[in-house]
Structure formats: structure tokens, C-alpha cells
Amino acid sequence: MTAVRPEYDWAGYGFDTRQVHVGEYADRNHGVRVPPLALSAGYVFEDFDDCVERFQGRPARGSMDAPDLFPQEPPSAIYSRQGNPTNSVAEQRLASLEGGAEAVAVSSGQAAISSALFTLAQSGDHIVSTASIYGGTRILFGRSFKRFGIDVDYVWDANDDAEWEAMIRPNTKAIYTETIPNPRNDVTDLHRFASIAAKYNLPLVVDNTVGTPALIRPIEHGANIVVHSTTKFLTGHGTAVGGAIVDGGTFDWSAAESVGRSYPLLSKAPRAGARSILERFGPEHAYARAAREQVVNDIGPALSPFSGFLLQQGMETLSLRMERHVASSQRIAAWLETQPEVESVGYAGLPSSPLFDLAVRDYGLDASGTYANTGSVFSVTVRGGIEGARAFTNGLRVFSRMTGIGDTRSMIIHPGTSTHASFAPEINERLGITPGLLRLSVGIENVEDLIADLRSGLDQVAAL
Ligand SMILES: Cc1ncc(COP(=O)(O)O)c(C=O)c1O
Structure with missing residues (x-):
């Protein structure tokens, strides 16, 4: 050296x-x-x-x-x-x-x-x-x-x-x-x-x-x-x-x-x-x-x-941004889990996840000792399959509809019709890419605004 x-x-x-x-x-x-x-x-x-x-x-x-x-x-x-x-x-x-x-x-x-x-x-x-x-x-x-x-x-x-x-x-x-x-x-x-x-x-x-x-x-x-x-x-x-x-x-x-x-x-x-x-x-x-x-x-x-x-x-600001990305994701994932229009949330940091113990071992817990710090990119599956996914996505304002993850802005995409659209249906089935599944990347905006935005999207699902 x-x-x-x-x-x-x-x-x-x-x-x-x-x-x-x-x-x-x-x-x-x-x-x-x-x-x-x-x-x-x-x-x-x-x-x-x-x-x-x-x-x-x-x-x-x-x-x-x-x-x-x-x-x-x-x-x-x-x-x-x-x-x-x-x-x-x-x-x-x-x-x-x-x-x-x-x-x-x-x-x-x-x-x-x-x-x-x-x-x-x-x-x-x-x-x-x-x-x-x-x-x-x-x-x-x-x-x-x-x-x-x-x-x-x-x-x-x-x-x-x-x-x-x-x-x-x-x-x-x-x-x-x-x-x-x-x-x-x-x-x-x-x-x-x-x-x-x-x-x-x-x-x-x-x-x-x-x-x-x-x-x-x-x-x-x-x-x-x-x-x-x-x-x-x-x-x-x-x-x-x-x-x-x-x-x-x-x-x-x-x-x-x-x-x-x-x-x-x-x-x-x-x-x-x-x-x-x-x-x-x-x-x-x-x-x-x-x-x-x-x-x-x-x-x-x-x-x-x-x-x-x-x-x-x-x-230079990576750790600061990640703190906010993760804290907001934990709050949003836990909140989404309780919403009637949501079928499931794929976030290993939630205690309900089968991967929670592994997540705690490798990522540690948040300050309250409740959630594991598994980042800010995760999935939510809404009721109504692809129609539910469409209504939810179109009902959002703060979340940008785009491919991409991990920047200051919150983003959403429907993998089944975009990032994973070229795969055979049986591959997507094995990967768990179902018609109602959406990918969220949670940004650093006010978490209350993000939750309100997601609620507006879910209102559109409820109205179907
Ligand atoms: C996990 C992961 N690896 C690699 C890539 C490819 O990176 P890039 O778009 O910079 O080529 C992406 C892009 O989304 C990604 O999410």
C-alpha cells in the first residue's frame, strides 16, 4: 500500500x-x-x-x-x-x-x-x-x-x-x-x-x-x-x-x-x-x-x-437522510398494515414479517425497539388486483409515479406492468409479483403528508 x-x-x-x-x-x-x-x-x-x-x-x-x-x-x-x-x-x-x-x-x-x-x-x-x-x-x-x-x-x-x-x-x-x-x-x-x-x-x-x-x-x-x-x-x-x-x-x-x-x-x-x-x-x-x-x-x-x-x-449526508428515510418507512409500513384496503405489506422491519428476526439481527432496531431498520423500499399490496393498483397509484400526488428508488422524493411503481413485465407469469408468481403489488420508495418529505397522500390513494381503492 x-x-x-x-x-x-x-x-x-x-x-x-x-x-x-x-x-x-x-x-x-x-x-x-x-x-x-x-x-x-x-x-x-x-x-x-x-x-x-x-x-x-x-x-x-x-x-x-x-x-x-x-x-x-x-x-x-x-x-x-x-x-x-x-x-x-x-x-x-x-x-x-x-x-x-x-x-x-x-x-x-x-x-x-x-x-x-x-x-x-x-x-x-x-x-x-x-x-x-x-x-x-x-x-x-x-x-x-x-x-x-x-x-x-x-x-x-x-x-x-x-x-x-x-x-x-x-x-x-x-x-x-x-x-x-x-x-x-x-x-x-x-x-x-x-x-x-x-x-x-x-x-x-x-x-x-x-x-x-x-x-x-x-x-x-x-x-x-x-x-x-x-x-x-x-x-x-x-x-x-x-x-x-x-x-x-x-x-x-x-x-x-x-x-x-x-x-x-x-x-x-x-x-x-x-x-x-x-x-x-x-x-x-x-x-x-x-x-x-x-x-x-x-x-x-x-x-x-x-x-x-x-x-x-x-x-456527505447519507446517514442523516437514511435516518429519515427509515423512520418514515417504519411509520408508513405499520400504518399501511392497519388500512382496510391493504392486503399485505412487504417490509422485513415489521414485527409481523417472517423475516423480522433476521432483520433485527442484521439491521438493528429503531429507537423505540419496535421495528427493524430495513430501509425505505418496500411493497404494499392493495385490494382489487390491477384495478386496485391503478386507482391507488392515480390517487397520489406527493408520491411520484416513476421508475427509480432512493432519492429524496417518494416514488411508486407497479412492478407487474413495468420492471417485471418482461418476465414469464410463472416467474413473477414465484417472485411474489402479484397484480395488486406496488413498490414504494419513501422519501424525506413530512411523514404526515406522505400518510395523507397514501390515504387519498386508498380512498380511490375503497371507491372501486
Ligand atoms: C438494486 C439495484 N441494483 C442495480 C440497479 C441498476 O442501477 P442503475 O439504474 O444505476 O444502472 C438498480 C436500479 O434500480 C437497483 O435497484
Whole structure:
């Protein structure tokens, strides 16, 4: 690891301090306080040898560990497809908040998922995923991954170890899941998945978009790699599409190789006499470097620095916003459960949920000790099937009818006719996507206004 100047080392500080400060650096020209927006496609090399160092990742003079190289500078800054100083602030901040070794910012959540998995799997390989995942990821796996020769199989009963173990093959390269799948807020048992993954020398990759590191840090629960759609809570205001991959730095790549589970991007030298990424960067950083240099740089889903700037700004208030998002969701979910037009509420934080004990274990309880803190994206099923869903949705004003989750505004969508419309009816039935089910993403507006708005929608259901 390169040295960190003491004034930029935030290890040991609390979450709220780190979300504001990690990644910042002094601007020696003007002394600006906020890390500046570096809208630059490329970077000037100081001289011939500087160019050699940056391109080849090896010292042309002195050592790469020399104290004048600091991690607040993007690794091998050459061109903004591979790294950018503004995005680097966001990367360091997110890596710190997730408790990871290094992060790579990319252009969308979908880019994060595909780049994260393309670093591990290639044509002929296989991935095992939990069945309840974001609809777009299921489409990505079933369409593009299939075209690229990577098969994905789904575990339907994630609590059944036998089902997991029957799925894992010699060519399986990752286990994939989400912390809080939407729309049904059916939280997952990361400890269980981590122990299966460890038993088979497989990295556990977790999408923590809905959880966010303010509520759960998957690496602390045994995950090896975390992915995000930063479009959602991290940027926080619905302003920019983005994504990120966080390498926990915890996976033992050599142990996997020794049992025949090979990760050639990390372990194979690019040519005779050269060193592999694993040899160059060590187990803590090899995966992030392979993702950045060999997948993101090749395929090209770079994050715009402008979006990276919005991301670093958004993260500064993450924990504050999440407190409000979660407190309002708990109140709304409990209230919805008591309304006559509501058939059911899918929110693991409610004591009535079959997932409540798991939710309490991993997410903790609210201040009153009543609800678990399982985020702010959940489902409500209204009476009257699709007609009930239509009347309810059309009766709302504060909730925006739109695809999207996790920004300051409250949002609603009907998954059966939108995000999940392309799936076969039997898949949707197994996923619990029924005609009357709606997905809510609770924003930070006054909770009384949100409840009144939902009541207006339910009045329309009652009038059917
Ligand atoms: C859990 C989850 N992962 C990934 C994505 C994809 O992110 P993006 O829209 O930024 O590509 C989404 C989008 O809704 C999501 O909800």
C-alpha cells in the first residue's frame, strides 16, 4: 500500500465524519474546501518517466511506494476512462464507508454489476444468484450474460443449503445476492451465503444499493465484493446515474486457484516474464485493479466526473437522510398494515414479517425497539388486483409515479406492468409479483403528508 499523508488518514473516525471527509485533499493553488470538480479527460505527464510510470504501473525512477505518491491521486491517472481525481474522492469515501480496500466508480449500477462479474467470470463460466434480485439485473443475466456465454442459475429458497450446494459447479465463479431486494424488502441472510461461498472458495458479491453502508456493511457480514447503483441513496437526490464496485480485499484468490477455481484476469501474467495483477498489487487490491484496468478500462463505462462530484456531495449526508428515510418507512409500513384496503405489506422491519428476526439481527432496531431498520423500499399490496393498483397509484400526488428508488422524493411503481413485465407469469408468481403489488420508495418529505397522500390513494381503492 502507498502511504497516506496523516492529514488524509480517516481510519478510526466515525461513519458520519468519514462520509464528509474521506478522500478530500488540499488544493494548493486556491485552498478551496470542497474537493474540486476535475472536468478533464486526460492528465499531463510531468516528463517522459512520469508517463512510463503511469502507463506501466512500475517505477521508472524510485519506488512506487515513495512517500510522494498518495492514494488521493487516482491509481495510474492517465485518462478519465480509467480514473479521475473527482471520482477518486467518491471512490475512497465509499470504500471507507463500506469497510473495503478500494472502490471503482463506474457509469451506472448495471455497469457496476456487469464489470464486477466480468472481472470474475468469462465465457463458459457460471454464477449462482439468489432469485429475488432487482428486475434489471435478472434481465442483464438472462440476456447479455447469456449472449456472452456466462450462465446464471437462481436459488429460490435461499435458506436451503442443499439447493445452494446443488447449484455450485466447478466452473462457478461467484455467488451473487442483494442486501434488501426490491420490491418486497425480503432481506437476505448474508452470513449463510458467506459461509457457503467460503466453503467453495467463491467470492460473495452483494448489491448493497437498497441497504447502503449507513444501514448494513456486507463486508462485515462476510461479503467479498459490494456493488452499488450510486444513482440511488448514495448520490441521493435523483440527479445522476452512477455505480461503484467495492473490493473488500478479503478474498483469498490463491486458495481458490489451489482448488482449481481460476480467476485468470487476476492470476495470469499478461505475457511471459510479466507479473500478474495479483503479484503486482497483492490480494487486498488485485480485484479492484483488475476491474479498473482490465474490465472498466477496456469496455469503457467511465463515470462522468460531474456525476462523481454529485456522488461525493450526496454521500456527505447519507446517514442523516437514511435516518429519515427509515423512520418514515417504519411509520408508513405499520400504518399501511392497519388500512382496510391493504392486503399485505412487504417490509422485513415489521414485527409481523417472517423475516423480522433476521432483520433485527442484521439491521438493528429503531429507537423505540419496535421495528427493524430495513430501509425505505418496500411493497404494499392493495385490494382489487390491477384495478386496485391503478386507482391507488392515480390517487397520489406527493408520491411520484416513476421508475427509480432512493432519492429524496417518494416514488411508486407497479412492478407487474413495468420492471417485471418482461418476465414469464410463472416467474413473477414465484417472485411474489402479484397484480395488486406496488413498490414504494419513501422519501424525506413530512411523514404526515406522505400518510395523507397514501390515504387519498386508498380512498380511490375503497371507491372501486
Ligand atoms: C438494486 C439495484 N441494483 C442495480 C440497479 C441498476 O442501477 P442503475 O439504474 O444505476 O444502472 C438498480 C436500479 O434500480 C437497483 O435497484
